[in-house]
Amino acid sequence: MWRNYEASFNVASLKPIAYKNKSFVLEEFFIPVERFDNFYPELIAILKKNRVNVMNISVRHANRDSGSLLAWARTEVFAFVIYYQQSTDERSKDQVGVWTRELIDAVLANGGSYFLPYQLHATSDQFQQAYPxxxxxxxxxxxxxxxxxxxxxxxxxxxxxxxx
Known part of the structure; x- marks a missing residue:
């Protein structure tokens, strides 16, 4: 199998990212390298408990960002990028908010942070703790x-x- 086979497709042939009643979404959480083993079982437990329709979780590496005031990588981190599908009705959006805040609490307990530009489910306290x-x-x-x-x-x- 050619490694980048999927990348060769014309984007028009791929499914749309959003439909009338559902959407594919990303969330990203950053964990200090030394806390990887502590965090990932919590991540899996929270996603299973909330029956999140996860398509994929990518784990990426990022070096410390020492120059940004809103740095998500205050130390060397692993980024857990969660690609999932959600319904777009208000109840479903509220449910995403519940498990997102649970994940943010787990991230914060492990000295990490989360990526800001996605849905704004974090509480003000979570935001302040993640971005001191x-x-x-x-x-x-x-x-x-x-x-x-x-x-x-x-x-x-x-x-x-x-x-x-």
């Missing part, structure tokens, strides 16, 4: 963009009231 330099980031953002011309849902959800 967030206050510094929001102050810098307010200084550079006092009119808040550049914004997004993540900023609106997690920015402290005092910085707006």
């Amino acid at each position: 330099q967030a206050a510094q980031f929001f102050k810098l953002k307010a200084r550079i963009d006092p009119e808040n011309k550049f914004s997004n849902m993540l900023l609106e959800r997690y920015r402290p009231e005092t910085v707006q």
Whole structure:
């Protein structure tokens, strides 16, 4: 079998990423290298308990990011990239939020973090714990963009009231 056989397909021949009632989604969680063996059984248990329709989990490696205020890799980490299918009704979205917050708690207990740009299921406390330099980031953002011309849902959800 040719290693990159699937990559040779025309993208138009692949299934769409979203349908009317369901979507394929990614979430990504970062665990310090030395905590891999502690985290992955928790990951599997949470996904099984919540009956998550997982298509694939990729494990990637990333070096420490020492320059970003919202760094997801404060140490050398393994990234667990979960590709799953979810229904798009409100109840299903709420269920995804439940198991995502459970995974974030497991990640935080292991000294890790999660990738910000996906669905915003993390609580404000989880966000603050995963991104301890967030206050510094929001102050810098307010200084550079006092009119808040550049914004997004993540900023609106997690920015402290005092910085707006």
